[in-house]
Amino acid sequence: RSATTNQQRHLLNHELFCSAFLLIETHTHTHIYIYNLSINAFDYNCHIDLIKLLKQEGELVRLRKARQKMSELFPLTEEIWLDWLKDEIRLTEEEPNREKVYELFETAVIDYICPDIWLEYAQYSIGGMGSPGGMDKVRSIFERAVTAVGLHMTKGHVVWEAYREFENVMLSTVQPPPGRILNHEEQELLKTQIERIHTLFRRQLAVPFMDMEATYAEYDEWSEHGVADTVIHQYKKALQQMAKCKSFEEALIVAEPPKLAEYQSYIDFELKEGDPARVQIIFERTLAENCLVPDMWAKYTTYLDRQLKIKDMVLSSHERAVRNCPWTMGLWKSYLLALERHGADHQTVSDVFEKALNAGFIQATDYVEIWQAYLDYLRRRVDFSKGEKSSKELEELRGAFSRSLDYMKQDVEERFSESGDSSCIIMQIWARIEALHCKNIQKARELWDSIMTKGNAKYANMWLEYYNLERSYGDPLHCRKALHRAVQCTSDYPEHVSEVLLTFERVEGSLEDWDVAVQKTETRLNRINVQRAKVAEKEANLAGQDVGRADQRRKTKADKKGQKNVQKGTRAGEKRKAEQDDNSGTKRHRGNGNQPSEYMETETGLSGRNAPPGYKPAAHGNKRAAAAVHKQNDDDDKPELRNDNSSVFISNLAYTLEEPEAKLRTQFETCGPVKQIRPVFGTKGNFKGYCYVQFESTVSVAEALKLDRREVEGRPMFVSPCVDKNKNPDFKMFKYNTSMEKQKIFISGLPFSCNKEQLEEICKSHGTVKDIRLVTYRSGKPKGLAYVEFADEAQASQAVLKLDGMCVEDNTISVAISNPPSRNMDKPGSHRLMTDMPRQVFGARGRGRTQLSLLPRSLHRQSGSVSKVENGTAAERMPATASEALNAAGETKPLSNSDFARMLLSK
Incomplete structure (x- = not known):
């Protein structure tokens, strides 16, 4: 018995200890959550966890404070509000004060459109009908409820039915018992109550709901005189509207949360329909399930700002938007504009701005x-x-x-x-x-x-902005002072700032001012050129070091490869010797044993010496050999046109051009009799975008070259002389200037939908637009880049200052003076680039995709003697020897294969 008592005592102590431990642990977690919220009050999940924990503890006072604190910072979901409201209703059953619960309901219905909360609010108000004005308060709440959520197609009918049920109960209180005759006042009261119910039925049947046929049947049964024609007409219109919306409602039912795509389709439909009340309710339904989507709030508030323009509704929605997504700056900015637009007092605007600063932008x-x-x-x-x-x-x-x-x-x-x-x-x-x-x-x-x-101070555009300010509101003395400082400090475009200073002195300055300006600009530009030369020299030295290391790695790799080949050759010799011994000197071939060795070698691409006349490799044969045959056939055909003085080369045609020969013939027959048009196709039969046109007379070539840049199905056609580059390596096909064009601006970041007319409309207010060129891919798709040429340099500079950073169709464009880099017609990373370019420029492995060239453009432009070619492109002088190329590293363009061949032959 003593042992049993001791065991029970130990079990009781253990239970007490566990309970105490759990209590201590719960209090510890509570303090942890409170501490975390003191550090970051916007931790939503921490608020939720603290509320759950306090509810488990039964700490009703602290639970109320925690919920109030969370409500001040965030809108609460329907579930959280209902849980809180039910707790407060139970607490106030013992207290006669119902106003606190009414205030809480008023706060709850603001956050989201929730039919269940409105229904709970109306039902709670029914309990206070006995107080003075209680019945009027109930009807007022029901009216507000049907106004707020009465258009909710799937849940709104619940509120309507509750409203009618309440009025039916009121009807039963004014109906007389059987056999009693009502006086005039009581008859009027009864008639008024019956009319209220009729009105509710008529209002509800005019609104489209799911399963609204049941409501119509109930009204038909309830009404003594049947349903009026006007009600039937409204009911049929609502049925038609419900049929239009039914597919959207069904899509929402089967969709998985958050159903954003389905809601967006629904919103687009309602916007086209144009009913503001229905647009508002579908936006509210969307935001109730997607309250953390800033773009949806932005669309909703923008619609309210531009369409409804009702002050209370607009400002309330903006406030809810920033409470749901406080980290989104655009919502706060729209809120400030809405407050100013609707005449809010200055203190309110300032308070909202201070809240925005504390919102925690990203x-x-x-x-x-x-x-x-x-x-x-x-x-x-x-x-x-x-x-x-x-x-x-x-x-x-x-x-x-x-x-x-x-x-x-x-x-x-x-x-x-x-x-x-x-x-x-x-x-x-x-x-x-x-x-x-x-x-x-x-x-x-x-x-x-x-x-x-x-x-x-190193940016030219900042100095020019300062200069324009002085030009507009200052005096010439300070303008000159600003430009002198700009010349000394600018490092990105010192040439442009120097030109502005000289232009200013031409207009405003004396001879002495002009001399000082020329001296300062020349001194500054010379210093800049020296600095650029040092940078280029340093880059060349680094490139040389890379070449040395690359040569060492290549040599090591070649030695290892040689050793492997020696070992492989030894093993192969031993194997052949063993086979000869086994077959008594008779050579066997794998595969088809009856096929002669000559045919086997031809089919595998090893040799074609003994192939029979007209033999073609099989489709499954060596592709490299087949490609070589095609290339040889191409090369056999090309010299006939390429070396003929009566031919032109056509390029930049669309790959999708159908029947190119027929379409080009119509273009070039106006230049003279056409002898032949040969479009070039790939191995799979696809057009490659270029062709050769041969005329019967050399006189027609000059006329054909005039058709250069003519559009063919939306793309400019390039027409150039038919020149063999192997015999004329200095011939340049690129037709645009590669030096700084001070009267032309370069625009990037344009929307792909922007055309020449739109761009001209943007630029013409800043000067006379002479030409616009939109840059496109080979397929004709735009790159978002453009060149715009103005009448003079001043207009181009003005356009840079005014247009840089401008928004065009939600795209922020960048504008600068046109300074295109020197062009290499080979693509980076191609085999030809690796063979044409000196290895000391890019290193042993060529130029990487992300490698930057630190050589300034001005050094490229200053090198060599420049001559004009027929198409207007500046062609630089190529070095004649390798030593000359090395001495001019960083200052001349890369050598081609033909240049290296000429140097080797000259040795």
Whole structure:
């Protein structure tokens, strides 16, 4: 008995210990969650875990605080709200105060469109009908419910039915018992109540719902006089609308969450239908299941901003958007604009902006954009006509500019290791406001001095922006000073800045000013050229070192390969000797033993010496031999056209061109009698995009060359003389200039849909557009690049300053003065490139895909004597010897095979 008692005591102690341990562990986890939230209050999952843990503990007071804290930071889902509301309803059963629950319901219905929460709200309000005005409050809540979720096609009918059920109960209270006659007042009350139910039926049958036929049957049975014709008409229209939407609803039923694609199709359909109420409800249904998709919130708020424009609805949706996706800067920016658009007070806008700064954006540039949006708002509040000193708003604007710079320097740089505003856009805007509106050019100059000290002094476009500011609001003295500083500091495009200075002195300066400008620009450019030459020399030395190491590796590899060949040859000799011994001197062949050795060698591609006349290799034979035969046939045919002075070479044709011979004949018959057109096809019969055209007379060639660049099915056709490159290695096919074109700009980042007309419309406001060339692939698809030629250099420079960074169809374009690199007609990485190019330039293994050439373009352009070829392309002088090529490393173009052959023969 004593042992049993002790065992029970031990079990009881063990249970008490486990309970105490679990309690301690629970409290420990609670403190951990609270500590984590003190560090990061926006940890959504931590909030959820803390609420679950507190509910398990029964800590109702702390549970309420935890839910309130989470609700302040995030919208809560339907499940969380219902759980919270049911707990609060149970707590208030003992308390007479129902207003707290009403306030909680009002907060809950704001976050999302949830029919279940509205139904719970209405049912809870029924319990308070006994209080003064209780019945009116119930009807008010039901009306708000059907307005909010009454169009929900799958769940809205539940709210309608609850509303009618409530009114039916009210009808039973005013109906007299059998045998009693009602007085006039009671009859009017009964009639009014019956009309309420009729009205609810009519309203519900005018709205498309799933399974709305049952509601119609119920109304038909309930109504004493049947269904009115007008109600039937509305009901049929709703049935037609429901039939249109049925496929979308069925797709949502079978789809897996989050059903974003199905909802997007549904939204597109409703937008075409154009019913604002239905568009709104489908957006709300989408966001209830995809609340963390910023693009969907952006589409919804944009629709409300542009279509409905109802203040309360618009601002409420913007607020919900930033609460759901606080990390998305675009939603905060739209919210600020909506507040200003609907006349919100200044304090509200400022509070929203402060919340945006604490939202935790994912990149530094987001902070720059939100500051710009807020500064734009403050600038629009200033009435500059009042003067500089009498404006309180102006002082606030200046204070905000100053604070934004400090914020970028301290907060943003510490978080992202960059300011996000490398070009100092905010300071540039501030300087322009000071110069334009406040007439304070001195402050603008101070700001620009600060901009240049932040690493922007080496960029020509920054100096030209400063120069334009001085040109517009300053004086010639400071313009000259800015340009002189630009010439000394610019490192990316010093030639362009020098040209601007000389142009300025031509217009404004004296002879002495002109001499000083010429001296400074020449000195600076000479210094730049020396620096570029040193860089090129250093690159050449590094390339030479790479060649030495590559030669050593190649030699080692060749030695190892030689040893393997010797060993392999020894084994092969022993094997042949063994076979000869086994077969008594008779040689056998594997495969078809009856086939002579000559035919076997021909079929395997080893030799074709003994093949019979007209023999063709089998389809399964050696492909290399077959390709060689095709190439030989091609080479046999080409000299007839290539060496004929009456022929032209046509290229850049579309690969998909059907019947090229017939189409080209119609193009070139106007130039003279055509003797032959030979399009070139691949081994599989596909057109390769080029052909040869031979005329009966050499006079026709000059006329044919005039057709160069004529479009053939949307692509420019290249027409050039038929020249054998082996005999004329200096002939260049590239037809565009490879030097700096100061009157022409290069644009990148264009949308692929942009055409010449659209680009001309963009550029013509900055000068006279002489020519536009869109760059395309061989297939004709655009690359998003273009060259635009203006009348002079000044217009091109102005276009660079105004168009660089401009948005074209959501694409940010980059614009610069045209400075195309020297062209090599061979593709990088090809076999010809590896053989034509000196090995000391790229190293033993050739040029890698990501290897950069550090040789400045100006050194390429300065090398050699330049002559003009027939097509207008500058051709550089090629070195005659290998030593000359090595002495000019980095300054001449790579040698071709024919150049090396000529050098070897000259030895």
